[in-house]
Amino acid sequence: MARFTGKKAKETPGLNMGSMSDIIFMLLFFFMVITTMRESSLFVQISAPKGTEVVKLEKKSLVSYINIGIPMKDYQAKYGKEPRIQLNDAIADVADISRFVETERSARQEADRPFLTMAIKADKTATMGLVSDIKQELRKAGSFKIFYNASKGSAID
Amino acid sequence: MAKRKTPGLNTSSMADISFLLLTFFLMTSSINTDMGIARKLPPPLPENFEKPEVHERNIFVVKVNSKDGLLFNKEYGDIRDLRARAKEFLSNPNDDPNLPEKNEIEIDGLGKYRVSKGVISLQNDRGTSYDMYFRVQNELAAAINEMRDELSTDKFHKKYSDLNENQKTAIEKAIPVSISEAEPKNVGGKK
Numbered sequence: 001m002a003r004f005t006g007k008k009a010k011e012t013p014g015l016n017m018g019s020m021s022d023i024i025f026m027l028l029f030f031f032m033v034i035t036t037m038r039e040s041s042l043f044v045q046i047s048a049p050k051g052t053e054v055v056k057l058e059k060k061s062l063v064s065y066i067n068i069g070i071p072m073k074d075y076q077a078k079y080g081k082e083p084r085i086q087l088n089d090a091i092a093d094v095a096d097i098s099r100f101v102e103t104e105r106s107a108r109q110e111a112d113r114p115f116l117t118m119a120i121k122a123d124k125t126a127t128m129g130l131v132s133d134i135k136q137e138l139r140k141a142g143s144f145k146i147f148y149n150a151s152k153g154s155a156i157d
Numbered sequence: 158m159a160k161r162k163t164p165g166l167n168t169s170s171m172a173d174i175s176f177l178l179l180t181f182f183l184m185t186s187s188i189n190t191d192m193g194i195a196r197k198l199p200p201p202l203p204e205n206f207e208k209p210e211v212h213e214r215n216i217f218v219v220k221v222n223s224k225d226g227l228l229f230n231k232e233y234g235d236i237r238d239l240r241a242r243a244k245e246f247l248s249n250p251n252d253d254p255n256l257p258e259k260n261e262i263e264i265d266g267l268g269k270y271r272v273s274k275g276v277i278s279l280q281n282d283r284g285t286s287y288d289m290y291f292r293v294q295n296e297l298a299a300a301i302n303e304m305r306d307e308l309s310t311d312k313f314h315k316k317y318s319d320l321n322e323n324q325k326t327a328i329e330k331a332i333p334v335s336i337s338e339a340e341p342k343n344v345g346g347k348k
Contacts, residue, residue, distance in 0.1 A: 017169055021168065021172040021175050024175040024179055028179045028182060031179065031183055031186050049288045051291060051292070051294075051295035054192040056190055056191070057195075068287075117195070119191065122287045125286060127286060128283060128286070129283030131287055138198060139199070139200065142200075144199070146196055147193050147195045148193045148194045149192070149193040
C-alpha cells in the first residue's frame with residue numbers, strides 16, 4: 001500500500017475549456033438561424049385583440065400582412081390620427097389593396113398562389129368599417145383566405 | 158536555423174466572444190409566433206344572384222351594433238351567453254322544432270351523421286370595434302371547436318386536435334364552420 005501513499009496531495013486538474021467555444025458557437029448558430037429580422041418597420045400602433053381559440057399561423061412564406069391601426073406618434077402629423085392601413089412599408093388606402101394582392105401573388109411561385117393568406121393585423125380600436133372595406137376588396141381581388149391576428153388570452157373580461 | 162515551434166494561440170477568449178454574439182442574438186431574436194383565427198371569405202356574388210330560401214329556424218342572427226351591443230335573433234344578448242347559444246343552435250340536441258333541421262348524410266369514417274342545416278349569420282355595423290368583432294368570432298369559433306371535440310371524443314376517443322387528417326376531414330364535414338357574414342351596414346353613422 002505504501003506505493004500509493006507516497007504521492008503529494010492531489011490537485012484538481014483544470015478543466016479543458018477548448019470545447020466550450022464550440023458549444024457556444026453551436027448555440028450561436030441556432031439562434032442566428034431562427035432569428036427573423038423584421039422586414040419592415042411598423043408605422044401604426046397595433047395592440048391585437050385576445051382570443052381563446054387562436055391557432056398558430058402556418059407556412060409563413062405564404063402569408064402577407066395587412067396592418068391596421070392608428071399611426072404612431074411620430075407619423076401622426078403626416079398620416080393623421082385616424083386608423084390607417086399599412087401594406088409592407090407604406091401607408092396605403094383601401095383602393096391599394098387589389099394592387100397589393102397582385103404584387104404579393106406574383107412574388108410567389110405559381111403553385112403556391114392559391115394558398116396565399118392575408119393576415120389582418122388590426123388594432124383593437126379599429127372600426128369594422130375599415131376592416132370590412134378591406135375584406136370586400138380582398139373578395140374582389142379573389143384572395144379568400146384570411147387570418148385575424150390575435151394573441152392568446154381570455155376574450156371575455 | 159532550428160525550426161521554431163509556433164506557439165499555440167490562446168483560445169480561451171474565443172468563448173467570451175461567441176458568448177457576446179450569442180447574447181446579442183438571444184436578445185434580438187423573437188420567435189414570433191403569429192396566432193389568430195383563420196377564416197375564408199365568400200367569393201363575390203354574381204350580378205343576378207337570388208337569395209336562397211332559408212327557413213327561419215335554420216338561421217341564428219348575431220348582430221353587433223356601433224356601440225358594441227349584441228342582438229341574438231331579436232333579443233338583446235351578452236357575449237358571455239353567445240357560446241352556449243351558438244352551441245345549442247348548431248347541435249339542437251333534442252330536435253326542437255324551433256332549432257335547425259338536420260340532414261342525414263354518409264361521411265367516410267363516421268358513418269351516417271345528421272349534419273345541422275343551421276347557419277349563424279353575423280352582421281356588424283361599420284362602427285363596431287374590431288375588438289368586439291373578434292371576440293364574437295372567437296366565441297363562435299369556440300362553440301364549433303367544443304362541438305368538434307365532443308364528437309371526436311365520442312367517435313374516436315381523442316381530442317379533435319389529436320386526430321389524423323382523414324378523421325379531421327370527417328369531423329369537419331359533420332360540423333362545418335357555418336358562419337355567414339352579411340354585408341356590413343352603416344347604422345351608427347360612422348365612417
